[in-house]
Amino acid sequence: MNPYLSVLANELKNRARIYVHIYQELSKELGREKAAALLKRALYARGREKGEQLAAKIREPNLHELALAFVEGKTELDAFGHEVVQELPDCVLLRLNSCPLVEAWKEAGLSAEERRTLCDIAYQVDFGKFEAAGYKLAFRCRIADGCQSCDLRVTMGEKQL
Numbered sequence: 001m002n003p004y005l006s007v008l009a010n011e012l013k014n015r016a017r018i019y020v021h022i023y024q025e026l027s028k029e030l031g032r033e034k035a036a037a038l039l040k041r042a043l044y045a046r047g048r049e050k051g052e053q054l055a056a057k058i059r060e061p062n063l064h065e066l067a068l069a070f071v072e073g074k075t076e077l078d079a080f081g082h083e084v085v086q087e088l089p090d091c092v093l094l095r096l097n098s099c100p101l102v103e104a105w106k107e108a109g110l111s112a113e114e115r116r117t118l119c120d121i122a123y124q125v126d127f128g129k130f131e132a133a134g135y136k137l138a139f140r141c142r143i144a145d146g147c148q149s150c151d152l153r154v155t156m157g158e159k160q161l
Contacts, residue, residue: 002076009079009100016104019118036117040124047128054133061134061156067092085151096150099143112146119144130154 019039026035058065067084070092074082081097101122105115119142130137136157141147 005077005079008077012079012100013104013107016101016118016122017108019101019122020105020108020110023118023121032117036121039121043121044124044128047125047130048132049128050125051129051132054129058133063087063090063092063135063154063156066133066135066154067094070094081149091153091155093140094152094154096143096152097148099150102143105144115144116142126152131157 023035023039026038030038054069058069064087067087071082071084079098079100083095083097085093085095102115102119105118123139127137134157136155138153140151140153142150
């Protein structure tokens with residue numbers, strides 16, 4: 001493994017563990033539902049920031065350009081294993097072949113339900129990113145749910161202000 005990729009994967013795992021601690025502490029204060037809702041809003045907001053950068057790069061929503069951007073620069077430093085599975089006229093199917101976040105949650109001894117909950121929180125950054133850039137995102141399956149990969153279906157959406 002590329003030593004830089006190992007460092008990146010470890011930093012992503014560290015972020016995953018931070019999510020656990022923040023969620024646990026907020027849950028003590030607010031309850032699980034409110035804690036999850038708060039974290040989802042925060043991560044969605046961060047995703048929107050990333051989506052604005054993506055929109056500036058692509059300019060007008062374009063599924064082919066989105067697919068190219070999804071894998072661009074990810075040859076040697078890709079801890080998630082980004083892949084374009086299929087490009088169709090009305091959607092692109094994208095894949096993440098690994099997830100350091102889920103790996104960290106497993107290593108921390110979290111149950112399958114806890115991993116799904118944290119994924120529900122963490123993947124809000126993806127929804128924020130794609131929606132802010134003018135796309136609609138749907139996950140067909142996720143590693144946190146026991147799938148071998150996270151498969152994303154992206155269609156044209158409305159650019160949200």
